[in-house]
Amino acid sequence: MQKQIIGIIGSGAMGAGIGQVAAMAGHSVVVYDNNKASLDKAKTSLAATLQKLEEKGKITSAADVLHRLIFVDDIHAFATCELIIEAIVEKLEVKKAVFAEVEKVVSDTCILASNTSSLSITSIAAACTNPSRVMGLHFFNPAPLMALVEVIPAIQTDPELVTMAAGLMKEWGKVAVLAKDTPGFIVNRVARPFYGEAIRIYEERIADMATIDWAMTEIGGFKMGPFTLMDYIGHDVNYVVTETVFQSFFYDPRYKPSFSQKRLLEAGWLGRKSGRGFYNYAAGVTMPEP
Ligand code: NAI
Numbered sequence: 202m203q204k205q206i207i208g209i210i211g212s213g214a215m216g217a218g219i220g221q222v223a224a225m226a227g228h229s230v231v232v233y234d235n236n237k238a239s240l241d242k243a244k245t246s247l248a249a250t251l252q253k254l255e256e257k258g259k260i261t262s263a264a265d266v267l268h269r270l271i272f273v274d275d276i277h278a279f280a281t282c283e284l285i286i287e288a289i290v291e292k293l294e295v296k297k298a299v300f301a302e303v304e305k306v307v308s309d310t311c312i313l314a315s316n317t318s319s320l321s322i323t324s325i326a327a328a329c330t331n332p333s334r335v336m337g338l339h340f341f342n343p344a345p346l347m348a349l350v351e352v353i354p355a356i357q358t359d360p361e362l363v364t365m366a367a368g369l370m371k372e373w374g375k376v377a378v379l380a381k382d383t384p385g386f387i388v389n390r391v392a393r394p395f396y397g398e399a400i401r402i403y404e405e406r407i408a409d410m411a412t413i414d415w416a417m418t419e420i421g422g423f424k425m426g427p428f429t430l431m432d433y434i435g436h437d438v439n440y441v442v443t444e445t446v447f448q449s450f451f452y453d454p455r456y457k458p459s460f461s462q463k464r465l466l467e468a469g470w471l472g473r474k475s476g477r478g479f480y481n482y483a484a485g486v487t488m489p490e491p
Contacts, residue, residue, distance in 0.1 A: 205228060205283060206228065206284075207223040207228045207283070207284050207286065208231045208278075208285035208303075208311075209223070209231070209287075210233050210234075210286070210288065210289055210299060211234055211288040211289035212233075212239050212240050212244075213288065213289075216232060216286075216288035217232070217243040218343050218344030219286055220232045220247070221344070221345050222344055222373055224270045225260065225266055226372060226373045228269065230271070231271055231282055232270060233273050233274065233275075234274065240274060241272075244270075247267070250345075251263035251266050276303060277306050279303060279306050280307065282311055283310070283312070284314065284369070285307065285312070285313050286315075286316055286338055287299060287300065287313070287317075288316040291437075291438055293321070293325070296317065296325050297324065297327075297328035298328070300313060300325055300329055300335065301328045304329045312334050312336070312362060312366075313335045314336050317337060318385070318442045319385045319386075319445040322335065322337040322382045323356050323382050325355070326357045327357070332355065334358075334359065335358060336354050336358045336362050337352070337353030337355070337382065337386070338350060340375075348374070348375055349375070349388070350370045350376070351378055351379075352366045352370070352377045352378065353381070355382050384446045384449035389442055390446060394455060396430075397459065399413050399426075399428065400427075401459070403461070404461055410426075410428040410480070411428075414426025414427065414428050428479040428480065431478065431479060432478035435471050435478075436472055436478055437471050440462045440465075440466045443458040443462075465479065
């Protein structure tokens with residue numbers, strides 16, 4: 202099933218990336234955010250990214266792709282959208298409020314998807330008058346480069362949406378995997394012990410962060426080590442996902458969050474996006490040993 206006009210809620214790392222993917226696949230894309238600065242940043246960085254892709258010969262015209270994208274701070278611009286993908290802050294109550302708000306302005310047939318990393322799609326769907334139109338579509342960061350997309354039906358979701366979403370993701374050059382609506386779905390559940398154990402190794406002074414990252418990339422074959430990856434994802438996202446998965450699995454110690462990471466979040470050291478996380482990107486130095 203073709204969905205011509207795509208709406209994106211949130212113009213941060215994920216929203217901008219998913220918007221780029223949809224526009225490059227030929228859709229008209231409406232990117233909405235309630236923060237003007239974030240919209241401006243997304244617009245500027247997308248223009249630069251598309252320009253680079255044109256120079257490398259990966260797309261024929263950056264201008265053509267950019268023309269298909271509009272950036273708005275008024276939710277009413279979603280009126281003509283056929284599929285909306287939400288990528289805002291990882292907080293259930295905020296997502297539920299936004300879904301309820303968006304449902305008031307879209308058509309009866311518009312599909313509403315969440316890019317949540319860990320929250321219950323069923324809870325988000327319950328905030329809507331028509332929960333059968335709600336599903337999870339979980340992209341990975343950076344969305345234009347990462348092929349995998351988890352397709353997550355809530356218990357209320359119309360089963361036809363799963364087929365539609367899998368087909369659409371294929372058209373976008375993605376590989377869809379079906380996952381049940383459980384905390385962290387597949388990848389973020391598997392990844393919790395990866396991050397958690399790495400932080401524990403660091404806290405127990407078995408090795409420092411740079412050594413752990415080096416071992417996992419150079420020897421283990423991972424693209425990024427756990428500390429580099431957490432800084433890349435952002436601790437506002439990564440820590441909150443761990444906390445959600447831990448609570449949702451009834452405080453199973455396998456998913457226990459760490460104080461080292463919590464302190465980073467409290468300090469506003471969110472990772473690359475704030476210039477400092479486990480590593481200090483401005484100064485090129487790492488966090489002091491525990
Ligand atoms: P981000 O912090 O880069 O961007 C979030 C954007 O949402 C910001 O521009 C903010 O202004 C906007 N926003 C917040 N509340 C809003 C509201 N009520 N209405 C409209 N806009 C609002 O966050 P990021 O990293 O893009 O994550 C977004 C979502 O994607 C989260 O649910 C996260 O769990 C998920 N995700 C994140 C990944 C990552 O590696 N960062 C990977 C996969 C999923």
